[in-house]
Amino acid sequence: MPGRLPAKGEPVDDVTVAAQQISISSSDAEYIDQLVPVIRDVRNPDRAAHLIHALNQISAEREANIERVCSSNHQEFVTSVNQLLQVREGTVSLTAEILGLNQSIQSSTEKLAAQKKALVDSRLVRQNIDETVQALKACLEVLRLANQVHDLLSRKNHYAALRALDELQNVHLREVTRYKIAEMIEKSVPATQKLIAEAVMTDLNTWLYRIREASQYLGEVAFYHTEMRRSRQQKRTEEDEIFSNFRLNSAIELVADEMDEFDILNNDETELQVDFSPLFECMHIHETLGQGDQFRTDFAATRRRQKELLMPTSLNLRDEDGSDLSSLLESIAGFAIVERATMRKTDNFRAAVDVDELWDSMCQNAITLISNALHTVDNDEILLKIKGRVSLFMQTMESWNYSVSTFDSLLLTLFQKYSQLLKRRFSEDFQEIVSSDDYMPMPIDNMDEYDKVVQVSWYSPDKDRSELSFPSVLPFSQMYPLCCIDIRNFLNQIYLFSDDHFSRSTVIDETLRSSLDELLCEKVCQSLVDRLSSQYAGQIVQILTNLEHFETACLELQDLLFQARSSSSSSGTVTLDATEQFRAGKKTAEKRIFELVNSKIDDLIETAEYDWTTRTTSNQKSSYIGELTQYLASIVGSVLLGLPTEIKELIYFDALSHAATSILALPLDDRVKSISPAATRNLATDVSHLADFVDSLNNPILKENLDELVQTVTLMQADNPEEFYDVSQRNKKYSRVDRENGAILLEKVHEGSQVLSQSSSTRGIGFSSRFLQKSS
Template identity: 25%
Template sequence: MGSAVMDGNQGIPADEIRPDEKANKLKVDNLNIENLLLRDEDIFQTSLNSEDYLDSLAPIIKDALNKNELSGLIHKLNEIVQNKDEELSDLSLNSTQYINSCINRIDSIQVESYELNRNLQQVSQYLNRSVMELVAKKKNLIKNKELSSKIEETTVVLNLCISVLEITNRIHDLIKQHKYFSALKLIDELTNIHLPKVENFSFAIKIYDSVPLLTKMIKEDSFENLSKWLSVNVERKLHAIGEALFDNLYTLQKHWTSMKRNKDSLSCYIPHKLNSPVEVSMRDPTLNYNIFEDKALQINLSTVYDAILVYQTLNEEELLSKLYHKEWLKKYNRVIYPITTTVTTNTKTSDDANIASFANFPSLEEYLKKIAAFFVADKQINLSAKFQIRSNSNSNDLWESYSPKLKQALLKYVQTHEFDLDGIIKFKDLVGNFLQVIENNGFKILELYEILMILFQQYFAPEIMKQFRLDFNESIQSDHYMPLIIEDRKDYENVMKVCWYRNDAPFSPAKLRQLPVTFPFSEDYVHYCLGIRSLLEETIQFISEHYSHNSYEIVNIVVNEIFERVLGPETGIGISNDIKEFITKNQTNKEVVSQSYTNLEYYLFSLYEVGKLINRRLRSNLGLGVNNMDSDGSVTLKAVTYFTDLRKFAEDVIFKMVDNKIRELLDMVDYDDWLPTTVNKEASFYIKDFALYLENLFSSIFSNLPSSFKTLGLFRSYDFVAEHFLNILKDVDRYNRNAIENFDLDVSYLEDSMSKLHSTQNVSSEGDGTGGAVALESTFTELRQCINLLKLDNYDQFTKNPQFRMRTFDRIKFEDGLKLISKMEQDQDELDPNVSLNEDSMNSSVLSLDSQAQSNFSNTASAKFAKFSSKFRKRQDPENL
């Protein structure tokens, strides 16, 4: 359509530029000129194509006038006008072509408009049909919405009904799953929330009517489930629970023993037993056994809690408590069999036939473990349930009603079974462990604790005393009754550890210089010391764990019914009686009797140490010692008196044996010639034999006896001999001086023998070392004075001189002297016709004076012996040993 006029700035062909675009371009060019004009003068900007063009141009012109640049401005304006005219000419030429093209386009638009109109008519027809269809569909839609609304309402109701049915089914499922509290909560939800929404339906009414029955079923089933839970988790697991309880008790015992041994600060707590307040306060809480925390048992308390919640929800806790108590009593009656047979029997009047019995120890052990498990489970279930179903007093009352029955059964078991010492200890441990388990869980055990006291007093004490006595009798029967000789250092140390002795004994470690060492006592004393220590330790061991009550009674049993009796004089029980019988049986055996006397000295000393040892061991184990303590803190057992008497008895047996032997020897001495014609040059052979036998007798009997006892023995023996020879002299009818000389020779030989025997026996003397010898010599004083009297050349000094008589013959009564003198045959040249020796011829006043003086100064050998014996006994008093 002609050559395209290109715009200088945009490069667009001129024939393609529309008129409005050209006008705009003109305005832009004018604006550029204006800007160009104003740029040089820095004049404000204005729009040249605006209505206020002239107003805007005036300041420009004014400014140019002021600067004398008006010509330049006019020149520029002319240029602008010229350029605009040229642009306008070009635009006019181009507009023709543009108009032609517009006409062509209008023609085409008309054609297109026609087509468009035809299409619009078609669309209008289509829209008309669509509107009709839409109206019909809208009507249908409205109908459908109404129907849908009804369907939705029906759906909601159906869903509610379905929900009710589902909840109902869920309730039944929960009941089958034994989740009764959850079922009860769903019933409450169903009744209060869901059923009111569908209350017009008949099935809802039926469901609502079934709620009480359903609730009752839940209540009954929950308790029935609880009963089954008791059977399965408690009754059937009692054996396992019992074993676990006893195992836990062993752990507690071991822990407490370890604490007392390992901590010095706990030394004062040693007497306290398991379950004592001190032990409980110091116990590690993690050691306490809880049935429901034992993973091996796998006992879940959810059933118990579920039942409690169900009955609490229904406000029927009291009913649950009654039902549970009744059910627990059923379990109790089954568990306590065979004691069940004695439930209705009065235990105070029942005979043995009505008391339950156990065939053997294993059956009793299993039963006690089961009982312990039952009562502990009762306490722990109640504690876990916070005593909602059964109170603590209910458990305690049940136990207290059961204890007397079990006590009778245990007593019958003890009475109907034979026990050795091991059996007694085994039974004690079983019953003691049982009681400790029970006590550890808060039950009272004093009723059954009497079983332990009876077992200790009536069974253990006699049995251990019996064994001690048997061992002791075997020891005294097998003893060689010779002083014990030890050659080995270790053996010596063992004897020193076992035996009691004085610190100043010559065989004590402080005074020992070398081995071998000879002890005064025999093996019998060593066995006795060992037996006494073992007796005490076994007794303490027996009461060390389970005897935590009745401490005073226990001390009394240990001291008075074990040691006092076993050391006492009771026949068949006390060893002092056994020793006495043994000495009596062997009273003719000088070795046995003399060594027994020596042993008794150490027995007697040991009793003081035994009393102290018993007191220490009892205090360390029970915290309570012997009551009858002396002011110095020592303990004097009654057995001290028994053994003191026993030693006196052994002393009498020794003296009796010596007296019998001396009597036998004296019977061999025969004085039949009292009128000899010659005087012997030496003592008679039977006197020498008698002195030799007597010396051998004392050497064998008194060799190992205390020196004080030797002195007393010699004193008694020679006093007996002196009295015998004095009686011989007094019983003779007639004798002459030769007989008296011979008799004097024999008596002198006996006196020398006595002195020699005194020195060889190492007899210690009283006082300054001469009192013993003087006392021994005094035994022959009366006999010696009688002989010396008869040997006088003139008897007038005796009969007529009281001072001489009292000074020289103080041991002879005047009338006895006259009798002796009267028996003497005298030669004719010795007779004095002026003197009569008949008692009737004596002056009565002289006789009276002499008798009075003699009574004042006379001291018989018996009185002398009595004083010496009293002095000896005082020295040998146990308090001075």
């Protein structure tokens, strides 16, 4: 029963209240919570006894209440007790069962614990196995990547191998650092890197070898491209003359040609492909490995060695196709093009100074090889081909921004050699032409032949083409047009050497002038002058005619050379010494003709057989005078026919003058002591015949040559010879008679008259004294 509560107005202490609260607590926790403060406050035995008393009082009250309840509900209580007993029996049974079950569970728990321990142990093993498997997987992945690196190397994937090695070193090896395999692979990384570097260098060396082998073909393609540019520039020049002012590789030419794209390094038409991938890969790998500087140094050394392999020890320049020289220049060009392309495709990989040094070295070696072999070349056509290949090489390399100035001196050497060979060949040609000529007027059979001769020769015909009839003859012999052809060929072939890259045009002009002058003077003019020793007057006349035309040709040549000058800076006229040489040779030929004609005249006059003491007069001319007039007539109509009129008249004038002098010398001969009147008449008959012949020529100037002879013979026949000593009479009748000769002849005529009339010697002496006094 519940504890009694204090009555109204009754004092209530805290112990009692605490005891009541404890009794009504619903749980142990609440009971403890109520009990703890009371116990903490109990400090004396009385308060504890008071608490116990309060608790006992409450307990007694509760028992009283239970007893009261039980008394009023006994039957129900008994029933409840029975039920509790039954429950107790069930509880006991259940307890037994629970104990049995507990025992069974206890045994099962032991088994389970054993199994759990086994499970725990197996899990530890499984965990170890799993960790081992993971470690093995990580190690296998490392080994796979290591094998992959070598597999990529075997398949030439060098950069992929390097990437795989880098991934292996920086990622996967970090996962297995606690294993021995990581240390082993880590130690092998430098060796593998070295293998990759060596492998990529092997591929690069293979690429370099192929590039070196392909250098010649690359140069050949570059030359072909330059020739195509030349053709296009020539076509543009033909269409518009303004392009003639711009050379190949000039800015204008490059702009005009930019539409015609031609990639030399990658061209399907020429089947040429130069792939720089191996170089790029090698560069990247060495940069990745931190060996970029060393690689650049090694690459430069390799290219220097390859440059040396391009240079042969000797060069054959005598083959007509120029294969040796072409191979050398094409190889140098291909090598240099690859170098320039490498500079353009990479960044600071090839130093410009290294490339230029290689280029200068190759140029110097090539120039040395060509110069050393130049003495073997003895054909100007081969030399011109050599110069053509060198010029093509220079133009090609200039388009790749290489300096070709070192070849200028070589071109000058080639030109000097070329001009010497050309001069030697044309010297032989001129000599052959001069020596094989027939020295006869050149016959022409038809108009085509005539036109060809006029076209190649410096010849201005006197007649129009419409007035010509064939067959005909030209005044000069065949050697003249042949020499003119050679002169034109010499000019053309000298100027063939001139092009965009031979800037020494003044050298060409001067060499052409001096060489042509030398050829004309020594091989033509001098050869013709040497032939003037011939005794055949017709040949001498033809030589004179040829010299006349050669002089005209030289004058024309001077104008032609002035107009064709390569150098625009040259000024002044062009003068050939050959012009004066031919003019002098012409005078020599004229003198030689005079000599031959006069010699013939002398020979004829020497046959004169005058009997200066004869008493017989002949009305017939002497035989020598007939032959003389016949000879003079024949040389006019045949031998001198081809000469210019002024020369022909001069020769004829000199011949008549010499004839008159020679005839006059006959009676003046010291061996002739006296001349009879009959001999004087015979001489007068011959002189009269000669005068009649000269009159038939209808040239008053020629008649003047006989004035002295005619007047002298007239004086010898004069009835009054004293008139000769009268100045007024002498100037009127005998003005052309030499005073001394006239006096001597008069003395001889007087002596002859005296001998004939058998006069006294005294009178002859007196006359002689008187004559000498007057003549003095």
